[in-house]
Amino acid sequence: MLNKPSGYADYAAITAFSLAWGTYLLKGKAWDRPDPYHHVWFEKPQVSDAAASDGVKETRDISQKLQETNNQIVIFWGSQSGTAEGFAHRLGRECHSRFRLHALVADLSDYDMETIEHITKETLVVFIVSTFGEGDPSDNTAGLWHWIRSAKASLNNMRYIAFGLGNSNYKYYNKVVDVVAESLNAHGAQQLMPIGKADDAKGATEEDFITWKENLFDYFKRNLGHQEYDMVYEPSLLVEPDTSLELIDLHQGEPVLEAKALAGSSAIRPLLIKDMRDLFDTTADRNCLHVELDLSDFPEIGYKTGDHLSIWPSNPNAEVERVLDQLGRLHEADVPVLIKSLDGSKVKIPTPTTLSALLQYYLEICAPVSRETAAQLARFAPTKTSRLFLEDVSRNRSRYSAFLAATHITVGRLLEISTRSEPTTWSSLPLAFLLDVFPVMRPRHYSISSSSVVSPRTPSITAVVSQATIPDSIGGQITIPGLATNYLLAHHVKDKNGYSLLGPDAALEGRRVYAQIRKSKFKLPALASQAIIMVAAGTGIAPFRGFIQERARMQRVGKACGKMILYFGCRSLEEDFIYREELAQLQRVLEDQLSIVTAFSRHEGKKIYVQERILEDSERISSMLIEGNANLYICGSAAMAREVNNTISSMIQNVKGWTDGEMKDWNETKKKTRKFQEDVWG
Missing domain, CATH: 3.40.50.80 (Nucleotide-binding domain of ferredoxin-NADP reductase (FNR) module)
Structure with a gap:
């Protein structure tokens, strides 16, 4: 027969035992639960933030930054795809190499916009901003966009010049640069030159920028009294081998983004291709891929109907080998390299890494070569014949357009063609030059073609694989193969020779691609009864x-x-x-x-x-x-x-x-x- 508890000591003991037993039973449920993100401690970081890593907090006051750096020009950029950003950095480098003017190239989102009111009249302000969608500003232009249209600021001390990137196929062509200029003028700013505009619908973005830039530099000489010097190549980056680095220290090709670039998107993960089929089964020369990806391995990632899915492609193996071969660096493909900034700007490329990873995953080596890049390459030409060829082909716009219309020219192919009569390597071409002219690899965004209600863990995309064409300036067409769609096609036909389908360090083994979900506002109405x-x-x-x-x-x-x-x-x-x-x-x-x-x-x-x-x-x-x-x-x-x-x-x-x-x-x-x-x- 059990004894009944008697006295406070017995009741206290029973209570303590019950609490201990209950706590034990709730282990892993109410307490000591496993951290679902514990694995992140053992992964290479996907978010790169140099400022945070060295403990230095950058000022968000642009006037203070200009005082600290003693720059004579500030070039603000607002970019969605990276083109305006690239133009801004090119302009900044050339301001120094041609006029010895120090320029601060500034991401608009890095500064509080109300501080532009304190920029002194001694500083020239340049805006290079893009318009996308139906007159929308880029994400990093949002702060300027809202402030400049509502602020009651006095900008009487500001002298500015503006250049816009847009597409005349859209109803509100280059609306952002127009609104920015109108608002600046309304606040008392002095516009020094007519607004420059690039039109991507005509395939003229690069040439429009070059024309505007030359007009700007002519203004520097004629109106501002700046002396022009012979151009000398000044790299913005230092690329140096470091054989002391171990394989585990290197970025081998996994995508890396800054924290703000991940805003509105999920983390980048190697997603399994669950199903892939060609929707053009009766067409021999065209492909349209239906691709279903599996989110099962990553429960933290989800999507909503109408969202976008972003695919991170890799460059074709042949192009990677072509560039390495032309540089005479095939034997150095896997040598570790460190990349450092020489001008104080952020290094956009993951470092340390290897040449093969740079060319395979981190740089857009298949992008068309601009006429300006072709002209700059001439100074590093290994032979007189190759130098004369590059100088001739890049002499004027129509000549270069005709050259492009004949073939799709990448940097690797241009180096190859220019030395065809006298085969040799471009061993004197600095790696830093290529990093300056190659765009950084970016994901391609596709509208999700499935419903999150019907297929919550298997988002799908629909992509035509075609040879895209853009018009040249003489009425012809330039053919450009789509990078991401041909990469996906390689997965479909299992073309392991054409692309590195296993990915860096075999991270994509088992038919996977690096991808992420990007939120969209393109949504069904909340009421299902809405027509x-x-x-x-x-x-x-x-x-x-x-x-x-x-x-x-x-x-x-x-x-x-x-x-x-x-x-x-x-x-x-x-x-x-x-x-x-x-x-x-x-x-x-x-x-x-x-x-x-x-x-x-x-x-x-x-x-x-x-x-x-x-x-x-x-x-x-x-x-x-x-x-x-x-x-x-x-x-x-x-x-x-x-x-x-x-x-x-x-x-x-x-x-x-x-x-x-x-x-x-x-x-x-x-x-x-x-x-x-x-x-x-x-």
Whole structure:
């Protein structure tokens, strides 16, 4: 027979025992839980922040920074893809090499924008800013964009010059640089030169920058009294071998990003390719890949319908070997190298690393070579013949355009062609020069073509593998192979010779790619009952596949869905009507809630585009947009989006009898309330 507890001592002992037993049972649940990110301690860091690592906190006051560095020029850059950033650094280096002027190249997001008010009139201010989407500023321009349009600052001491990057296929071509200049002028700043503008739609971004830069330097001489000197190459980086480094110390090709570059995105992870198929099964010369990735190994990563998936490609093996061979450094491919900044700027390339990792994973060695780069290469030419060739081909814009039109020239191929008559190596070409002219490798972003409700752990993308063409200045076309899509195609056909599919240190073994999820505002309305109109051409159908999948799932579980119309344009019914059978099946589920209208541009000798189908359907579209307040979505090329925009605006304006101003107000209200969304590219 058990004894009953008696007295406070017995009760205290029982209580203590119960607490201890309960605590033990809750181990791993309420306490001592395993850290899901414990593995991160054993990984190489993905986030590089030099300022944090050395304990030095950089000032966010640009006027203070200029006083500390004693620079005569500050070049602010706002860039989404890296082009404006590259131009800013090139301009800064050339200001010093040609005029001995010290320039601070500044990321707009590194400084508090209200401090530009204190920049003295002795400092020349240059803005190089890009416009993307429908008149949107780059992410790092957001601070300037909001401050300059709302601040009550006095900028009477500011002297500035501005250059914008844009694409005339978009409705608001170079809007950002225009707004920045108008706002600066309104606050009393002095604009020294007309605004320079680059137009990517004409393939003229590089040449437009060169023309503007030469006009700027002419202004330096004529109006500001600066003396021009003979140009001497001044590297911004020091690249030196260090054989004392061990393999474990090196960045071997894994993507590395600064913390602010990861904003709005997941971590970069080696994601398994779960499925991959070619949607153009009847077309021999074109491929359209449907790629499904598996998030199962990384529970911390998720996505939402309408988000983007970013793929980190690698360069083709042949191009890597070509550059190493031309430099005479094939035997040094795996020698560890350290990269250090010589001008105080941040080193954008992971270091320490190796030459092979630099050329395979960290630099865009397949990018077209600018005319200016070709001219600069001439000074390092190993023979007189190669020097004369480079000087001749880069002499003027039309000559170089004709040269590019004949072949897609990478740096490796240019070095090879220039010495073809007298084979030799470019052993005197500094590695630092290549790091200055090669863009840093960046991911390629794709609209996710699946629904997170239907496939929560397997996001998919849809990508056409094609030889992209851009117009040259003499009416021809320059062919440029797509880097990421050909990299994905190599995975599909298992071309291990063409690309390093195993990745750095075999991290991508088992058919994986480095990828990350990037958040997007391109979303379905919160209410499933809201009517939506979707307009797409080609792979622009990708996010709408996810939208329709999600609505079909809602329909299956008994949730009422609003009306949907999909206008889809492609070449022909047989050639590239992607997801045709799947869309038919979804239409059977959604019945009369989904209407699909097609436009074929190469079918039975006729050319019909989506905007024409919309015009034919004007009564229904007008009713849905005006009376029904439907959401409008456009995804595809900027040129297509512009035509669709114009067609719908003209149609609504005629129905309502509005003025141009009233039509503009309606459009802007639609966009501000997220009732009109676009996901377009150049």
